[in-house]
Amino acid sequence: MNKPVIILGDGGHASVLAEILLLEQRNVLGYTSPEPNKVFFSLNYLGADEAIRAFDPSEVELVLGLGSVNLPYVRSTIFQHFKMLGYTFVTVIHPSAIIAPSAKVEEGCQIMAGSIMQTNSVIEENVILNTGTKVDHDCSIGCHSHIAPGVTISGGVQIGDTTHIGTGATIIQGIKIGSHVLIGAGSVVINDIADGKTVYGVPAKEAKQ
Ligand SMILES: CC(=O)SCCNC(=O)CCNC(=O)[C@H](O)C(C)(C)COP(=O)(O)OP(=O)(O)OC[C@H]1O[C@@H](n2cnc3c(N)ncnc32)[C@H](O)[C@@H]1OP(=O)(O)O
Numbered sequence: 001m002n003k004p005v006i007i008l009g010d011g012g013h014a015s016v017l018a019e020i021l022l023l024e025q026r027n028v029l030g031y032t033s034p035e036p037n038k039v040f041f042s043l044n045y046l047g048a049d050e051a052i053r054a055f056d057p058s059e060v061e062l063v064l065g066l067g068s069v070n071l072p073y074v075r076s077t078i079f080q081h082f083k084m085l086g087y088t089f090v091t092v093i094h095p096s097a098i099i100a101p102s103a104k105v106e107e108g109c110q111i112m113a114g115s116i117m118q119t120n121s122v123i124e125e126n127v128i129l130n131t132g133t134k135v136d137h138d139c140s141i142g143c144h145s146h147i148a149p150g151v152t153i154s155g156g157v158q159i160g161d162t163t164h165i166g167t168g169a170t171i172i173q174g175i176k177i178g179s180h181v182l183i184g185a186g187s188v189v190i191n192d193i194a195d196g197k198t199v200y201g202v203p204a205k206e207a208k209q
Pocket of ligand 1 (some may be wrong): 067068069070092130148149165166167182184185186187199200201
């Protein structure tokens with residue numbers, strides 16, 4: 001049986017997740033945020049994130065509602081903090097997402113409306129496949145990475161951890177993208193990208209320092 005859920009955050013990303021959870025009739029105990037937000041789906045305000053510690057880790061599950069427009073370090077830190085305290089994160093999948101039976105989705109991943117994940121692809125914990133992303137066959141995406149809306153990832157692409165692929169980017173087949181990489185919106189990636197690089201453009205090139 002599903003446990004009650006607490007949402008961390010009350011911004012745009014959290015609201016998309018809240019709507020999925022409510023659509024699926026999950027019991028949402030409330031949300032955390034530095035300040036209460038009067039319009040957040042009439043959900044209960046529980047206090048700042050540390051208010052979660054009043055709940056036993058065996059009795060609730062968490063949903064990480066913080067989005068990211070850049071490298072997702074804050075998401076990674078919060079996820080690891082609450083995992084160390086013994087909490088688990090809900091894997092949230094919008095009912096319109098299409099996930100191949102052989103694909104693997106780890107704990108705390110968030111797969112938004114209209115996304116497609118093809119045969120043998122794997123996403124590690126806390127990955128976001130944002131609205132309408134396409135991850136084709138035999139891809140792997142490392143933990144905490146954020147694939148922003150409308151990204152297309154061709155077959156056999158490997159992406160490291162804590163990487164951000166910007167809105168609408170396209171990655172051709174067989175490319176290897178490292179960890180902590182930032183790819184600009186609308187880029188077309190046709191070459192491998194080493195750890196820690198920022199690239200953008202068509203074709204994507206390393207940003208001037
Ligand atoms: C649901 C959601 O909303 S999820 C959020 C999704 N959002 C994203 O994915 C955002 C991704 N971020 C980007 O694309 C950003 O533009 C970045 C990170 C690549 C660059 O940001 P910044 O470092 O602030 O760069 P800045 O805006 O100062 O631009 C620097 C130069 O790069 C160019 N540039 C920036 N982004 C891009 C891009 N995506 N493609 C091509 N050129 C770009 C600018 O035109 C500028 O060129 P100039 O120096 O010749 O004038």
